[in-house]
Amino acid sequence: MLADVRKIAALAWPVLIGQLAIIAFGVIDTAMVGRYSAVDLAALGLGSSIYISVYIGLTGILTALQPIAGQLYGGRHYSQIGEEVRQSFWLALALMTIGFLILYFPEPILRVARVPAALHERTVAYLQILAFGLPAGLTFRIYSSLTNAVGQPRLVMILQVGALLMKFPLNRWFVFGGFGMPALGGPGCALASTTINWTLAVVGILLMTRLDVFRPFAIFSHFCWPVWRRQVAQLRLGIPMGLSYLIEVTSYTFMALFIARFGTTTLAGHQIAGNVGAVLYMTPLSIGIATSTLVAQALGAHRHEAARTLSRHGILMAVTIACCYGAIxxxxxxLIIEGYTPNPLVAAAAMPLVLIVVFYHVFDSLQVTTAFVLRAYKVAVVPTVIYAIALWGVGLGGGYLLGFDIGGAIPVWLTGARGFWVANMASLAIAGSGLLLYLQSVSRRYLQAGFDGQADKAV
Structure with missing residues (x-):
């Protein structure tokens, strides 16, 4: 077990540092805008929830490149990796068009949310600026999926840490103004992120053309049009993956949309709790990505027993660390809440929610690590169904019943924002358990049947 933990840790720590650098974007945004105005902080929470839903759903489709390239890399089929990357760029072109239209014209979503008039203008401005950064974000996702697939996460980490170094001064400039720039508040965060996204995309493309690690793949050796067979293969895996990401994120997004009805103070408290949860989430996410890389490579090399053992050890590692994080x-x-806001009303709203996040995080660790391992097996449809039932049915449905006290019999401590967080915690426990049971079935089937070609198909 220790040997597997060391292998996973060697890949996970660069992913973790890079992910923490990116999640620090949200921490910086929340902390700075929280000191600008409570209205802008609430608009930031709402706008970022909508953007993340669109971004994660679309990039989730492109993340199909990671298990595909990982298995090809394990089997030493290097030229095919280059072809898959070229096809991913064509896929990204179609996805960025869809995402841009959703973000630039967000009125249908805002109407569903019944957004207060005070938040409307700031939220629209925030989303429209981010619409122009989405194409760059999708391009960088291809770069990061490829580097993770071939076991080179440091190449992503370096760029993400560099992006963080750019984020603070750009945020400070755009949010509060100066040197001829007016104070933009929340939308200033979006402008800073868009600038950084384009920088990452350009640098990522340059590295794929120049670094030796990418040379065997011959990614840009020639031009090619979309190949229907490969596009279908990526979509067949990517669409369920994207849907599972979307279900996971929209369960949180719609929490924010519903909680917005309780007022800006409650929504600001929810934003703080969500940000704490997102920071904690980065460690199991990193372990999941690292474990998925090693499992995919083992499957590509036909080492099915090693893949199963790596899966088990990665999941156990993530849950154990989550328990330690929860105690801290x-x-x-x-002290954590005080670091986010000086407003005593917002802090009071955040206090019980952060308590729930402590326990929520353990179940979140179980489900995300197990889900990534299943994706390494190129299994996507059944996990998506599990997510839909648990996160939308139990999480959102149960949260609506509790939060708005449907029926009038819900205890006071389970109503409001607390009701939504408790229901979401229960949904993650159900999702994690269901995914773990399904993983045992899938890995057992691989061991029994061997690699006979059927294992390449998404279940």
Whole structure:
């Protein structure tokens, strides 16, 4: 087990640092805008929830490149990796068009959310600026999926840390103004992120043309048109993956949309709790990505027993660390909230939600690590169904019943934002358990049947 933990840790720590650098974007945005105005902070929470839903759903489709390239890399089929990357760029072109239209014209979504008039203008401005950064974000996702697939996460980490170094001064300039720039508040965060996204995309493309690690793939050796067979293969895996990401993220997004009805103070408290949860989430996410890389490469090399053992050890590692994180967050809860806001009303709204996040995180770790391992097996449809039932049915449906006290019999401590967070915690426990049971079935089937070609098909 220790040997597997070391292998996973060697790939996970660069992913973790890179992911923490990116999640620090949200921490910086929340902290700076929280000191600009409570209205802008609430608009930021709402706008970022909508953007993340669109971004994660679309990039989730492109993430299909990672298990595909990982298995090809394990089997030493290098030229095919280059072809898959070229096809991913064509796929990204179609996806960025869809995403841009959704973000630039967000009125249908805002009407569903019944967004207060005070938040409407700031939220629209935030989303429209981010619409122009979406194409760059999708391009960089191809780069990061490829580098993770071939076991080179440091190449992503370096760029993400560099992006963080750019984020603080750009945010400070655009949010509060100066040197001829007016104070933009929340939309200033979007402008800073868009600038950084384009920088990452350009640098990522340049690295794929120049670094030795990418040379065997001959990615840009020649031009090619979309190949229907490969596009279908990527979509067949990518669409369920994208849907599972979308279900996971929209369960949180719609929480924010519903919680917005309780007022800006409650929504701001929810934003703080969500940001704490997102920071904690980065460690199991990194372990999941690292484990998925190793499992995919083992499957490509026909080492099915090793893949199964790596899966088990990666999941156990993530859950164990999550328990430790939860204990630390519980002890430091008042200090953590104080670091986000000086507003006592917002802090009071955030306090019980962060308590729930402590326990929520353990189940979140279980489900995300298990889901990534299943994607390494190129299994996507059944996990998506599990996500839909658990996160939308139990999480959102149950949260609506509790939060708005449907029926009038819900205890006071389970109503409002707390009701939504408790229901979401229960949904993650159900999703994690279901995914783990299904993984055991899939890995057992691989061991029994061997690699006979059928294992390449998404279940």
């Amino acid at each position: 967050a519980l002890a430091l809860r008042p």
